[in-house]
Amino acid sequence: MSRDWESIFSTWSNGPSTSEQQKAENAERQIRKAIDASEKLKRRNIKVFTQGSYRNRVNVKKDSDVDIGILCYDVFFPDYQDDNIKSILKESFEPATYTYSVFKNEIEEALIQRFGQDSVRRGSKSFDIKENTYRIEADVAAFFEHRRYTSATNYHSGVEMIPDNFKPPIIRNWPEQHYNNAVAKNNTTNRRFKRAVRILKTLSNEMSNYGIQSAKDSPSFLIECLVWNTPNDNFNNYSYYSLIRSVLAHLFNNTISDDLCNDWGEVNELKYLFRSSQPWERSTAHQFLSDAWDYIGYK
Numbered sequence: 001m002s003r004d005w006e007s008i009f010s011t012w013s014n015g016p017s018t019s020e021q022q023k024a025e026n027a028e029r030q031i032r033k034a035i036d037a038s039e040k041l042k043r044r045n046i047k048v049f050t051q052g053s054y055r056n057r058v059n060v061k062k063d064s065d066v067d068i069g070i071l072c073y074d075v076f077f078p079d080y081q082d083d084n085i086k087s088i089l090k091e092s093f094e095p096a097t098y099t100y101s102v103f104k105n106e107i108e109e110a111l112i113q114r115f116g117q118d119s120v121r122r123g124s125k126s127f128d129i130k131e132n133t134y135r136i137e138a139d140v141a142a143f144f145e146h147r148r149y150t151s152a153t154n155y156h157s158g159v160e161m162i163p164d165n166f167k168p169p170i171i172r173n174w175p176e177q178h179y180n181n182a183v184a185k186n187n188t189t190n191r192r193f194k195r196a197v198r199i200l201k202t203l204s205n206e207m208s209n210y211g212i213q214s215a216k217d218s219p220s221f222l223i224e225c226l227v228w229n230t231p232n233d234n235f236n237n238y239s240y241y242s243l244i245r246s247v248l249a250h251l252f253n254n255t256i257s258d259d260l261c262n263d264w265g266e267v268n269e270l271k272y273l274f275r276s277s278q279p280w281e282r283s284t285a286h287q288f289l290s291d292a293w294d295y296i297g298y299k
Contacts, residue, residue, distance in 0.1 A: 005297075006239055006240055006241045009241060009243075009244060012060070012198055012199045013195035013196075013198055015194075016054070016057070016059055020059075021054075023131075023134070023135050023136040024054050026134050026136075027066050027068070027131075027137075027138040028048070028050050030114065030115075030135060031111070031114075031129070031140060032048045033114065034110045034111050034113065034114030034115070035070060035110055037110065037113065037114065038109065038113070040106045040109070044074055044098075044103075045072065045073040045074050046071065046073070047071045047073070049068070049069050049071065050068060050069075051067045051173075053224075054066045054067065055067075056178065056179055056194070057194055058182075058198055059198075060220075061205075065128075065131075065137035066136055066138050066139070067126075067138075067141070068138050068139065068141070069140075069141050069143055069159060070107055070140060070142050072098075072103055072142075072144055073145050074098060075096040075098055075100070075103075075144045075145070076145040076147050077160045078093070078147050078149060079146065079147065079149065080149050081150055081151075085149050085151060089152055100161070101162075103142055104142040107140070108120070111129065118130075122164075123164075124163040124164040124167070125161065125171065126141040127139070127140040127141075142161060143159035143161050144160055144161075145158070146158040146172050156174070156177070157176070158173060158176075158270070159172070159173050159174075159175060160172045174268035174271070175268075177267075177269065178266070178268040181228075181267050182194070182228070182267050185228065185232070189232050189235035192235040193227065196227050196230075196247055197223065197227045199240065199244055200226075200247070201224070203292060203295070204218060204223055204288070207291065207292065207295055214284060214287040214288040214291045215288060215291065215292075217280070217284050217288070218280070218284060218285060218288040219279075222273075222280050222285060224267060225264075225265075225266045225267055226273075226285060226289075227247060227251075228266075229261070229265075229273070231250065234246040235247075244296070245296075245298050248293050248296075248298070249293075251285075252286065252289040252290060252293060255282055255285055255286040255289060256286065258282055261282060
């Protein structure tokens, strides 16, 4: 029996409900209060912010938690474009006395003080805060600022963490650049960029539930970045059915070989999408796109 994909896609395109968004905001508010109440963290220059799918409004039903970042600006991890820039800046920098491990331990103390030992679980990369009737589950990550210097006076500001198990040794992300770029593309495409992301993320979840391996191997962040690399003209379709067909066709045709998508970036446009540093392969994304096309039944 054929499915009414237009109706299904229309439902899947919707953003989070008011109640879901409210619970996410409640979690962020409670975590902010935990940090504000810490005597050790009060003297630090700290920013508490949502990141990931909830902040970017591309979360779907399977996204059961909200990602919260706690960023300390008192210390930064530098990355230099060349040795000349490094030598110039080295004269004005001094080694930090406040370490990342101490910062993360102080965050753990603050979270336990607020939520209780039983509600806080420390993972290698983040803290898991259990949900209740008032808030959804939250993943809380500790960051120092990361600075990618392009000259002696200019840099891109991102975030960096050190996992407890050093697997990988460091993780760098660019949440502000991601958010701003996604908003701009969504506005340019008449709000269809984020709708397409939600549709394909929900489609992937359904495919995964039916045992399709390529969907299991394609994280939601990868799917969002794939849609990001679709030209804006491909979003000029009246129906969701034709919109998704156009997006999948472009992505499939341009992931056939490494050469066609070698310069594609993440939404932040500061990290390449298909390079050795990524946990996924171009071939995996291509297989998912092929399977998604067949799953829907496009001709």
